[in-house]
Amino acid sequence: MSGVTSAVLGFPRIGPNREIKKAVESYWAFKTSAEDLQTVAKEVKQKRWESIKGKGVDSIPAGDFTFYDHVLDHSIMFNAIPERYTKNGLSQLDVAFAMGRGRQQLDQGIDLQACEMKKWFDSNYHFVVPEISPNTQFKLNRNQPLEEYQEAKSYGITTRPVFLGPVSYLVLSKAARDAPSGYKPLSALDSLLPVYVEALKQLKDAGVENVQIDEPILVQDIGETLSAEYTKAYKQLAEVAPKITFTTYFGRIGKSVDFVKELPVHALHIDLDRAPDQLDDVVAAVKSTKLVLELGVVSGRNIWKTDLAAAKKVAEKAINELGADRVVVATSSSLLHTPVTLTSETRLTPEQTAWLSFALEKCEEVASLAQAIGGSESDYFKQNTKDIAARRDFERTSDSAVRDRLAAVTPEMLSRKSPFPQRREAQKTHLDLPKFPTTTIGSFPQTKEIRAARAKFNKNELSKEDYEKAMENEVEQVVRFQEKVGLDLLVHGEPERNDMVQYFGEQLNGFIFTQLGWVQSYGSRYVRPPIIVSDVSRSQPMTVRWSQYAQSVTKKPMKGMLTGPVTILNWSFPRADVSREVQSKQLSLALRDEVVDLQNAGIYAIQVDEPAIREGLPLRKVDWDNYLTWAVDSFRLATSGVEDSTQVHSHFCYSDFADIFPSIQRLDADVISIEASKSDLKLLETFRNHGYSNEIGPGVYDIHSPRVPGEQEIKDRIAAMVEVLPKDLLWVNPDCGLKTRGWKETEESLQNLVQAARWARETYA
Numbered sequence: 001m002s003g004v005t006s007a008v009l010g011f012p013r014i015g016p017n018r019e020i021k022k023a024v025e026s027y028w029a030f031k032t033s034a035e036d037l038q039t040v041a042k043e044v045k046q047k048r049w050e051s052i053k054g055k056g057v058d059s060i061p062a063g064d065f066t067f068y069d070h071v072l073d074h075s076i077m078f079n080a081i082p083e084r085y086t087k088n089g090l091s092q093l094d095v096a097f098a099m100g101r102g103r104q105q106l107d108q109g110i111d112l113q114a115c116e117m118k119k120w121f122d123s124n125y126h127f128v129v130p131e132i133s134p135n136t137q138f139k140l141n142r143n144q145p146l147e148e149y150q151e152a153k154s155y156g157i158t159t160r161p162v163f164l165g166p167v168s169y170l171v172l173s174k175a176a177r178d179a180p181s182g183y184k185p186l187s188a189l190d191s192l193l194p195v196y197v198e199a200l201k202q203l204k205d206a207g208v209e210n211v212q213i214d215e216p217i218l219v220q221d222i223g224e225t226l227s228a229e230y231t232k233a234y235k236q237l238a239e240v241a242p243k244i245t246f247t248t249y250f251g252r253i254g255k256s257v258d259f260v261k262e263l264p265v266h267a268l269h270i271d272l273d274r275a276p277d278q279l280d281d282v283v284a285a286v287k288s289t290k291l292v293l294e295l296g297v298v299s300g301r302n303i304w305k306t307d308l309a310a311a312k313k314v315a316e317k318a319i320n321e322l323g324a325d326r327v328v329v330a331t332s333s334s335l336l337h338t339p340v341t342l343t344s345e346t347r348l349t350p351e352q353t354a355w356l357s358f359a360l361e362k363c364e365e366v367a368s369l370a371q372a373i374g375g376s377e378s379d380y381f382k383q384n385t386k387d388i389a390a391r392r393d394f395e396r397t398s399d400s401a402v403r404d405r406l407a408a409v410t411p412e413m414l415s416r417k418s419p420f421p422q423r424r425e426a427q428k429t430h431l432d433l434p435k436f437p438t439t440t441i442g443s444f445p446q447t448k449e450i451r452a453a454r455a456k457f458n459k460n461e462l463s464k465e466d467y468e469k470a471m472e473n474e475v476e477q478v479v480r481f482q483e484k485v486g487l488d489l490l491v492h493g494e495p496e497r498n499d500m501v502q503y504f505g506e507q508l509n510g511f512i513f514t515q516l517g518w519v520q521s522y523g524s525r526y527v528r529p530p531i532i533v534s535d536v537s538r539s540q541p542m543t544v545r546w547s548q549y550a551q552s553v554t555k556k557p558m559k560g561m562l563t564g565p566v567t568i569l570n571w572s573f574p575r576a577d578v579s580r581e582v583q584s585k586q587l588s589l590a591l592r593d594e595v596v597d598l599q600n601a602g603i604y605a606i607q608v609d610e611p612a613i614r615e616g617l618p619l620r621k622v623d624w625d626n627y628l629t630w631a632v633d634s635f636r637l638a639t640s641g642v643e644d645s646t647q648v649h650s651h652f653c654y655s656d657f658a659d660i661f662p663s664i665q666r667l668d669a670d671v672i673s674i675e676a677s678k679s680d681l682k683l684l685e686t687f688r689n690h691g692y693s694n695e696i697g698p699g700v701y702d703i704h705s706p707r708v709p710g711e712q713e714i715k716d717r718i719a720a721m722v723e724v725l726p727k728d729l730l731w732v733n734p735d736c737g738l739k740t741r742g743w744k745e746t747e748e749s750l751q752n753l754v755q756a757a758r759w760a761r762e763t764y765a
Contacts, residue, residue, distance in 0.1 A: 005058040012336050075128070079137060082176055122616060196233075223256045273300070439487060441607075442494055501572060531573045562609070563609050587634070595648075703734045703749075
């Protein structure tokens with residue numbers, strides 16, 4: 001066989017050593033110029049393209065680089081910029097950053113809140129939600145995919161420019177503040193299409209042969225209702241564009257293939273990692289057409305080495321039906337969800353390294369697969385077969401004690417001893433909190449001193465005793481600060497934690513860790529996901545020592561802080577050989593022990609965060625019930641082992657609750673706190689429609705922005721909440737943890753929060 005080519009849909013834009021994070025944060029701190037920032041970006045992009053080409057990939061992406069978020073870049077590119085960001089004389093770059101993270105320069109009259117962020121489908125990547133109204137004046141401010149195509153061309157590299165498609169862009173948007181009630185952003189399609197036409201015509205005029213247009217909304221149920229919009233859009237685009245590779249990912253295209261196959265596009269990309277069963281239906285649908293089928297057989301979402309022999313069989317199955325000239329092998333999605341390269345990892349064992357494949361290695365997998373299909377099996381391909389066999393042997397070795405304990409779980413272990421009303425009375429006596437109690441979500445600023453101490457400890461330059469003493473000093477300072485400000489339910493501040501998932505993974509059996517396995521979450525916020533390699537268990541308490549110490553230095557009640565099982569699972573790279581349900585419930589049992597130990601140590605409020613429970617929701621509704629059943633059961637298994645007098649909290653952010661609200665209620669947490677301010681309190685409508693009987697703290701200010709909310713702003717939000725929720729159930733807290741904030745803005749913000757809560761107690765007595 002011959003003629004099969006390879007493609008990569010996107011690549012991490014952070015740089016192998018987080019060069020972009022450092023450059024962006026230096027620019028935000030006014031230490032470097034926009035020109036300096038662009039210089040770093042140019043170097044990172046050049047290395048990306050050269051690295052991908054060096055692995056032998058045929059179709060290399062361009063236009064997917066960003067300083068903050070690629071959806072935000074499309075809003076800037078197409079002039080979908082809310083008017084409030086255009087009145088201050090900011091540069092286009094600074095407008096983008098203001099939309100992403102807010103901007104507050106009161107001496108210059110600038111006080112801009114950030115736009116809403118949401119999760120990118122079921123990933124831990126966040127995108128800045130576009131705001132569209134009938135007044136949006138679309139125009140082409142810049143053509144970033146063309147700019148990057150020409151930039152790569154200057155290095156002798158031909159690329160495939162990437163756009164987010166017009167239909168997905170608008171479906172992912174929300175109505176702007178000036179839009180009339182009931183306005184749907186998709187109604188702006190006729191206004192937006194001429195801008196896409198202009199951009200794509202420029203590409204074709206510049207000699208671009210193939211363009212990638214991503215339409216991931218087609219893997220959701222709504223996609224099947226959009227035949228007319230897609231037909232209209234791509235009829236116009238195809239008239240002026242280079243050959244279009246129409247790209248879907250993260251799930252199955254489903255019935256939408258019936259109209260997609262009729263679109264005037266060159267190729268259709270499908271995700272065979274997340275939805276391998278769709279191959280037969282899609283091949284059957286496109287067989288009678290001239291469409292090229294791009295097979296996403298190398299995962300863009302996990303870090304496990306691809307079984308290339310199995311992937312080759314999948315490709316050959318399609319080739320037998322379509323012919324080699326109509327098949328391309330590719331990554332299942334952009335590789336932005338994986339670390340840059342495995343070559344930087346020097347602490348993993350040779351056995352562990354042989355299991356894994358990061359972005360650059362996945363490029364080699366794709367290229368080697370295409371070569372093997374063409375009849376030339378490389379040494380890399382042959383070694384892959386040996387590595388896969390070794391991993392399968394390892395997977396067969398399990399911790400029987402963990403499996404036996406999970407098998408012994410009973411339904412009674414999923415429920416608290418008493419219903420919420422009884423628990424609430426016991427907790428009132430135990431905690432003695434005022435009305436409108438104030439608290440934070442857990443973390444406090446991680447200063448450079450904290451990070452320096454952790455770095456020295458990890459390098460064995462600081463003894464364990466000295467490190468723990470330094471962290472105790474930080475804990476005590478945070479406690480004293482909270483007492484001074486006047487918060488009611490305190491936290492220890494989490495100075496000892498590098499990350500809310502990694503910290504727990506490091507103390508649990510069954511995980512391994514990388515040195516430089518960074519993945520972008522949003523903006524300059526990167527995470528280093530742990531990797532689950534075997535059965536999970538807890539050897540000893542993980543957080544008790546710190547919460548107990550914090551409680552010993554104050555008479556106010558202390559809240560213990562844990563990350564929930566579903567979030568640890570979703571924010572790690574999970575195993576591929578057992579179900580996510582099994583992994584989640586193993587985590588639940590480990591956390592159940594920790595929750596009980598915290599209670600026994602005198603911590604009578606315990607927060608088990610589940611910000612990722614909505615994120616993990618399958619993209620098709622038919623798959624929801626199974627997931628929500630085991631996800632909720634996992635939380636309840638982790639939290640139901642304590643007495644009625646112990647108050648269980650949970651926190652959620654970036655969650656569209658309306659569609660899963662019964663499941664949120666079924667968690668039966670005593671108190672939930674939710675991100676609300678960054679999304680303009682829209683979540684309150686869910687509670688207005690459904691009601692909520694347990695205690696709740698809708699966040700009163702956005703912590704993802706450095707701006708300080710005024711006291712009146714917080715009062716207004718509390719007043720809006722009281723209109724919807726019973727006042728005796730309301731808590732007052734920020735949207736999320738304060739880890740990424742500075743101390744000055746933290747102090748000013750929390751002072752305003754406490755004053756607003758005191759006002760509420762007087763106003764709504």
